[in-house]
Amino acid sequence: xxxxxxxxxxxxxxxxxxxxxxxxxxxxxxxxxxxxxxxxxxxxxxxxxxxxxxxxxxxxxxxxxxxxxxxxxxxxxxxxxxxxxxxxxxxxxxxxxxxxxxxxxxxxxxxxxxxxxxxxxxxxxxxxxxxxxxxxxxxxxxxxxxxxxxxxxxxxxxxxxxxxxxxxxxxxxxxxxxxxxxxxxxxxxxxxxxxxxxxxxxxxxxxxxxxxxxxxxxxxxxxxxxxxxxxxxxxxxxxxxxxxxxxxxxxxxxxxxxxxxxxxxxxxxxxxxxxxx
Numbered sequence: 224x225x226x227x228x229x230x231x232x233x234x235x236x237x238x239x240x241x242x243x244x245x246x247x248x249x250x251x252x253x254x255x256x257x258x259x260x261x262x263x264x265x266x267x268x269x270x271x272x273x274x275x276x277x278x279x280x281x282x283x284x285x286x287x288x289x290x291x292x293x294x295x296x297x298x299x300x301x302x303x304x305x306x307x308x309x310x311x312x313x314x315x316x317x318x319x320x321x322x323x324x325x326x327x328x329x330x331x332x333x334x335x336x337x338x339x340x341x342x343x344x345x346x347x348x349x350x351x352x353x354x355x356x357x358x359x360x361x362x363x364x365x366x367x368x369x370x371x372x373x374x375x376x377x378x379x380x381x382x383x384x385x386x387x388x389x390x391x392x393x394x395x396x397x398x399x400x401x402x403x404x405x406x407x408x409x410x411x412x413x414x415x416x417x418x419x420x421x422x423x424x425x426x427x428x429x430x431x432x433x434x435x436x437x438x439x440x441x442x443x444x445x446x447x448x449x450x451x452x453x454x455x456x457x458x459x460x461x462x463x464x465x466x467x468x469x470x471x472x473x474x475x476x477x478x479x480x481x482x483x484x485x486x487x488x489x490x491x492x493x494x495x496x497x498x499x500x
């Protein structure tokens with residue numbers, strides 16, 4: 224790969240909650256992510272070639288990283304993108320002329336009892352859905368991944384919110400993060416501020432939905448990380464940088480407005496009932 228690469232020297236623009244669903248056109252996904260990163264760099268007065276990192280949070284049914292890794296073995300990719308493997312099996316580097324360079328880090332999403340989600344950043348392991356929140360967090364820790372509790376509409380209220388607060392209170396520093404979500408509307412959830420006051424770190428991400436048009440959202444909401452990564456072990460390096468954060472990094476991008484948010488929620492309900500949106 225020539226030119227700038229997603230390894231630094233920094234800053235990096237990081238989206239910590241990324242899905243690549245089977246319905247997403249891979250070239251359109253990468254094009255949009257790179258364009259979103261370029262816009263974010265411009266908005267913050269950064270170099271237009273500021274690298275972007277997409278931290279994948281694939282469901283148990285999705286295997287986009289593995290598919291892209293097969294293409295990277297021959298340094299090819301969709302739509303003119305060049306994918307390159309690294310010495311770290313959890314990382315791929317992506318480049319296309321005229322676009323912001325991108326790094327992709329493997330990871331998973333676990334849905335626990337009651338619908339609470341846990342993100343496992345930086346792992347090639349797979350995890351079963353179901354079970355308790357505590358069980359999921361223990362499995363993520365055993366896999367050596369970074370655990371994130373992402374915001375979800377209505378999921379941090381009542382008894383479920385109490386379980387999230389209890390998990391945050393029990394966790395040792397640097398072992399559990401909270402996740403803000405670019406798909407939300409309205410004010411920032413209060414629990415994020417509470418967690419930060421208790422010394423926890425919030426890692427924002429875009430969280431694309433499995434809906435038409437959502438492939439354009441990746442890279443559009445995240446955080447700024449002033450770090451250079453080890454070219455031999457970029458995934459481990461990135462995870463170490465995140466684990467060492469003492470405070471939440473600066474946020475870039477905007478959350479979804481009220482009307483798009485409401486429309487997406489309606490389309491997701493239709494999808495759950497077998498009606499194609």
